[in-house]
Amino acid sequence: MKFGKEFATQMVPEWQQAYMDYDYLKSLLKEIQRSKQRHKPPPAATTPRSHRLKRRLTLYRAFSGLTSQSRHSQQQPKSPSSISPVDIESQAILVNSVRSDGSESYQTTFLMAAEEGGVQELEYFRKVDDEFNKVDKFYRSKVDEVMKEAAVLNKQMDAFIAFRIKVENPQRPFDWSVEMTRLASDVAASTAALAASTPRGVRASRRAAMAMDVIEESVSNSQEEHSGDEEKDGKKTENVKIQEKKTENIRDTRPAPLDILNYVTMNHTVETPRSTIKVFLNVPPQTELKFSRDNLKKVEEQLKGAFIEFYRKLRLLKSYGFLNTLAFSKIMKKYDKITSRDASKPYMNMVDNSYLGSSEEVTKLMERVETTFIKHFSNSNRRKGMAVLRPKAKIERHRITFAMGCFAGCTAALILALILMVRARNINNANNPEFDEGKTQYMDNMFPLYSLFGFIFLHMLMYAGNIYFWRRFRVNYSFIFGFKQGTELGYREVLLLSFGLAVLALASVLSNLDMEMDPKTKDYKALTELLPLFLVLLVVLILLCPFNLIYRSSRYFFLVCLFHCICAPLYKVTLPDFFLADQLTSQVQAIRSLQFYVCYYGWGDYKLRQNTCKSQDVFNTFTFIVAFIPYWSRLLQCLRRLVEEKDPMQGYNGLKYFFTIVAVGMRTAYNLESLKNEVNWKILAGVFSIVAAIYGTYWDLVVDWGLLQRNSKNRWLRDKLLIPYKSVYFGAMVLNVLLRFAWLQTVLNFNVSFMHGQTMVAVVASLEIIRRGIWSFFRLENEHLNNVGKYRAFKSVPLPFNYDEDQGKHE
Secondary structure (H helix, E strand, C coil): CCCHHHHHHCCCCHHHCCCCCCCHHHHHHHHHHHHHCCCCCCCCCCCCHHHHHCCCCCCCCCCCCCCCCCCHCCCCCCHHHHHHHHHHHCCCCEEEEEEEEEEEEEEEEEEECCCCCCHHHEEEEEEHHHHHHHHHHHHHHHHHHHHHHHHHHHHHHHHHCCCCCCHHHCCCCCCCCHCCCCHHHHHCCCHHHHEEEECCCCCHHHHHHEECCCCHHCCCCHHHHHHHHHHHHHHCCCCHHHHHHHHHHHHHHHCHHHHHHHHHHECCCCCHHHHHHHHHHHCCCCCCCCCCCCHHHHHHHHHHHHHHHHHHHHHHHHHHHHHHHHHHHHHHHHCCCHCCCCCCCHHHHHHHHCCCCCCCCCHHHHHHHHHHHHHCCCCCHHHHHHHHHHCCCCCHHHHHHHHHHHHHHHHHHHHHHHHHHHHHCCCCCCCCCCCCCCHHHHHHHHHHHHHHHHHHHHHHHHHHHHHHHHCCCCCCCCHHCCCCCCCCCCHHHHHHHHHHHHHHHHHHHHCCCCCCCCCCCCCCHHHHHHHHHHHHHHHHHHHHCCCCCCCCHHHHHHHHHHHHCHHHCCCCHHHHHHHHHHHHCHHHHHHHHHHHHHHHHHHCHHHHCCCCCCCCCCHHHHHHHHHHHHHHHHHHHHHHHHHHHCHHHHHHHHHHHHHHHHHCCCCCCCCCCCHCCCHHHHHHHHHHHHHHHHHHHHHHHHHCCCCCCCCCCCEEEECCCCCCCCHHHHHHHHHHHHHHHHHHHHHHHCCCCCCCCHHHHHHHHHHHHHHHHHHHHHHHHHHHHHHHHHHCCCCCCCCCCCECHHHHCCC
16 A cells, blocks of 8 residues: 555544645645656667666676675764765755744755756745644644643542542541552552653643652652651751652642542533433532542543543554654655655754654653553553553454345345245235235235334445445544444444344245135234234344343444433433434334334234224324424424523524424324315425425535535535535435425325335335435534544543642642
């Protein structure tokens, strides 16, 4: 793989704009190369091709030996005084450091501008300087951020150590010297690590980074007592004097560890329905410290997650510096090769001496974080601690691909068999005079049961396709959704699950497609009639299985998000929650199929394959409720965000779902048998459906996708596009509009001669699922580009303690 492609794959997706623009610099070099080829003088004499020296003749040169030194290694390095004026004149560039507005930047002076093509080379170095200054500035800002975060984590560790002491010794009076002797081995190499870690020469603004030294240096009053005795005796060593001086300096600025608890309060970050109700009723939160082992465990888990995320940030920042340094080295070597100059050496000397190349703060901080994490959160087990801090990359296993292909082949074969059977028996054609009562019963009763699995399969298929294209166009979907690192499903795993479900469903369909009625009891065989119910129960059991089987972490993540959607206003709304709620709005027909399961099997209709549900008022009432649930959940989420964020856009978004609820209610009422021929209901259903569809289409294209921007450089799209083909965006917009109005079939009652009514309902529901799949890709693309614009590559991790530093200073 060429370096340019490898460089792009190794980038942090949200920091793409902060990396060196390698492709653009490479294009400038190609222009320089073409210019030199145009102005290159023709050769003096042409030699016939057959007489030209061939490269393979170098194989016949004398062997230089394996142990002989090269002539370059025998030469002594030149001292600055020994460099001749000829060498100075042969230099192509001079790199200088320039300070302006308190910031340092670098500027390259090209000394060969008068030569042929010098203007292009001058432009090249100007662009290289711009890119390097951009990278160096971004790196400085990020290092400052992590230093400040290190200071915050240090304060959290101070409180955590004191909290642990209070929990383990609730009754016994605290003896500082004895306790610190017991904890010295833990604290010295850990909490001390993150604090006073700033290398020499770093400005006072980074004093926060000195944090993790805390317990080691302020640890022992016993050391002070010993040093006091030695001072009286006049036998104090120089090292003890230095240690005492450090302790005195820290004592002025930092309190004793147990005193920290006097101005530290608990930070309740876990959102629960109870906490939401308390906030709504203006009940003051309980922030007092309760020294219990349960609270200690919660604090430890929160700090553990904070350290893991902080260490991940350090790793990515270190990778950022290394990749950019390597990219500058590569591009300068290409320049030397094209121009036959020696400019890479002085330029890379500047890079190595710059903040980007010489700063070791991130590396040292990583070592201290590792020491702290291993000591306090891994029971001094380095292998266990490093396995958590540096999880292994997910390996694509061949058995997943093989099983997915096997199930896909079985699915294709079963679909073909099903099509042939339907065509042979002419089951789908309701207008066929031979369409007897048994076939009508099958389409009215069994088809809605099995269509549930078809809707789920299609939705999973669209999700797998989205994952594939998200990865292809480098959309960081795992970060956006908040998946735990290494547990996110790839498109192969999703396809495996979807095809496995399809095989089970199709096998069940074929097994009872040709059911015959018992001539004596008029009952169907109970086992075969219960197959759809058994299949649903199997899927539910797998989804709720507590054992580590079939992607437990993903199942748990889905169930948590689903529960948050059901209890929408009682939980803080996150992107996974409202994204899942939007998906559920496209699965209304699947939810109605679940309602039909309850009616069909709960009331015993399956014994005679009859459908008496629609004649029941309870069933008709729940038909409205079931259709409202996804949209109502999404409306409550918008209202919650409107109250919390004070964003009027959330109110407009909620209004969209309100119109949709009214439209769905009108269409559901119109489809009831008692109102089937009412013109007024038909008009109301059509009007509200059109309003909801227009509103939803505008919101999809303009707000969710960020398109239809008139002044964009990509006219009627947006400034930044991940897909290089603009026609894809215009095609997606047109397709979204068409599929949005697929509901017209439910109002206008289109009848297709070769298609049964239940089949038409399933087709319309499938079109909505396809539209939602297309919407999902562009919605997440827009969210990713928003993160890129804000360089938002890490999630915020809640910390367990609130630290009032001002109060601590006053005390």
